[in-house]
Amino acid sequence: MTMTDPKKKLSAAEVRETAPAGWAQIMGSLKARYATKDFATGLALVDRIGASAEEMDHHPDITLTYTDVVVSLVSHDVGGLTSRDLALAKTVGDHARDLGVEADVAGLTQPDFGLDTRRHDDLGPFYAALLGSSLKNGEPVDSTGQVPTVWWQNPDEDEGGPQLPPSEVEQRWHIDVWVAADAAQQRLAAVLDAGGRLVSDAAAPAYWVVEDADGNRHCICTPEGR
Missing domain, CATH: 3.30.1360.20 (Transcriptional coactivator/pterin dehydratase)
Incomplete structure (x- = not known):
């Protein structure tokens, strides 16, 4: 090396x-x-x-x-x-x-929870207190690793990702599940085998958007392509 x-x-x-x-x-x-x-x-x-x-x-x-x-x-x-x-x-x-x-x-897996909200400045202290975390750049972060980070996604802003088909369910929380780049396809296959559906792979290998049988959407994420 x-x-x-x-x-x-x-x-x-x-x-x-x-x-x-x-x-x-x-x-x-x-x-x-x-x-x-x-x-x-x-x-x-x-x-x-x-x-x-x-x-x-x-x-x-x-x-x-x-x-x-x-x-x-x-x-x-x-x-x-x-x-x-x-x-x-x-x-x-x-x-x-x-x-x-x-x-x-x-x-290897690390979940990261995102919330659609326009009030992240107000909600940050609440979720930090609820999870026993500290606020870092406005997001609850637990230095001990006991709970995942909570981050905010403004529903009014274009996040720059692929255009997704409309969802049939109202959803404000979603999970970004971070995995090793070499393990992403294996994780995706497991999700699909378990009844999930691929919504979009347009941003792969950075992330794949998947949804469960109820239409709740989540992302399988890697550091690649960012």
Whole structure:
């Protein structure tokens, strides 16, 4: 891996081309999900990651469950991904291989809830209080990762996306489901197999618009093409 300026913010294309196997950009973070299958192995992986993070002075967010370890990296000082994140990702991958643990890119998911409203300035504090979040740029954001971000979409504004056919249901909430770029087609196929309908792929690979049997629309999103 060729190292670059550690303060240089990388594009989605640069991340895709240089990220270690098993890692993918999900929204603004570089993530991996390791199927440890038992708690002891997961704890051992977290312990090794923690030691390396201290040595490199670059610290990830980690979720440890009985069967999985999810690692999320971002360079907060530049508000994006840098070579520091790629370097630590490689180290984490080395630790996982030593423990016989494999990454599951297809299992990476991050939901993001959008609300159609003209009153986001009034609603922001309410949803921040309801979710136990903090307001960042007017949107409720939870730094602990317990709840997804809530963002606003003004129904009076043209968002610049593809023109969609009229919906038969009134809908104000929708979910943007962020997945790895390489897993988007697999996720789309699963949604269609489960009774969903493809509304539009005009903005792919940035996002696909799908709807459920009741006509509620959501998006499968990736960092590509943005």
